[in-house]
Amino acid sequence: MATIGVLIETEDGNVKDTNFGVLTAARGQGDGTIVALMMDGSAEEAKGSLEKYGATKVVQVSVDGADLDASPDLKARALAAAIENFNLDVLLGLASAQGRDLFARLAASMDLPLASDCVALDLAAKTVKKSHFSGKTFATVKMSGSVMLCAVRPNAVEAQEAPAEAAVESFAAAVQDPGLVRVVDVKKETIDNVDLTEAAVIVTGGRPIASADNYKILDECARLLGGATGASRAAVDAGFAPHPMQVGQTGKTVSPRLYIGCGLSGSVQHFAGMKTSKVIVAINTDKDAPIFEKCDYGIIGDLFEVVPVLTEVLKEKL
Ligand SMILES: Cc1cc2nc3c(=O)[nH]c(=O)nc-3n(C[C@H](O)[C@H](O)[C@H](O)COP(=O)(O)OP(=O)(O)OC[C@H]3O[C@@H](n4cnc5c(N)ncnc54)[C@H](O)[C@@H]3O)c2cc1C
Secondary structure: OOOEEEEEOEEOOEEOOHHHHHHHHHOOOOOOOEEEEEOOOOHHHHHHHHHHOOOOEEEEEEOOOOOHHHOHHHHHHHHHHHHHHOOOOEEEEEOOHHHHHHHHHHHHHHOOOEEEEEEEEEOOOOEEEEEEHHHOEEEEEEOOOOOEEEEEOOOOOOOOOOOOOOEEEEEEOOOOOOOOOOOOOOOOOOOOOOOHHHOOEEEEEOHHHOOOOOHHHHHHHHHHOOOEEEEOHHHHHOOOOOHHHEEOOOOEOOOOOEEEEEOOOOOHHHHOOOOOOOEEEEEEOOOOOOHHHHOOEEEEOOHHHHHHHHHHHHHHHO
16 A cells, blocks of 8 residues: 655645645545645644645655755755655645646656646556646556656646544755756746636636726636636737736646636637636637537627626625
8 A cells, every 4th residue: 555645835835725636636545644745834834724635644844954945956855855754655746837847856866757737546556647738638647666756737636625633744854955956036927816727717718808908807707706817829819818828738728627718719729728627618609619519508698798797696696
């Protein structure tokens, strides 16, 4: 039976909600020990939320006197030391920008197999299902090696609570910084939006949105649902939205619980980025639009009429 580690990501010191789906994926797949590894934030503060989703140990990983955020290689080395110290058979984490970077360094430094963008896992069989070719296909991949490294697509596994008792520990890794790369500055996206790749709800506007200002109609609806606003490439190319909002083959890959597409034709390139959404709702004036073949619920109507009504209803109900 495997001992499973989960690398926890935080934002502004708080545990991101998307970690809970990864903890859920880890549960029931090993010997019952789930080690949550934290390299930022506070293990003491995170304990309550992590044990609610099944973590049995929460470990603060550090390197004496070092700023791990400034050296991605040092961070990977510290994580490698933690894997060895806690005898992990598997390490799971988020396939976020940070997770993809760190897991790739870890796999290279430890010469271990890595599967990124996983949407389903069978750790006993050492297989994972992962997205391939911009989401056009899914591959089931068999992994070998002493430790499996898997980065899981945010929201791909639905978070389910399973309360456990977690002990908190500290682990100071005795590792050296190879000094190859140093982060000197970090610039965050300036758009006032929840991170698209981790949002549980996304309201996306296509070409007919017609102006940057009109996105406010979608923003209001998305905010009420605690979600983010996205855009199609046609809308981005027309200058109505910045590229960080683009969903699709050449934009972001997302997997929210609810995806509301407003004025999207349903192109394969757009679907490449959002087809693993749990529920897809389409609003389109054309009853023959291809998107109606691919959605769970379709509304034939003008987004400028439908979305404001939806927003008013949400205001009443929420
Ligand atoms: C290599 C490559 C990569 C690409 N990558 C991406 C990508 O990452 N993301 C992406 O989105 N696209 C991508 N594209 C572009 C893609 O092929 C489509 O052109 C694009 O997705 C179309 O955007 P759209 O659905 O917003 O616009 P349109 O195709 O113009 O569709 C608009 C839809 O809105 C409906 N409509 C019109 N008015 C209203 C209204 N008032 N209310 C409701 N519905 C209305 C219309 O009936 C129509 O179905 C890529 C293309 C290529 C070749």
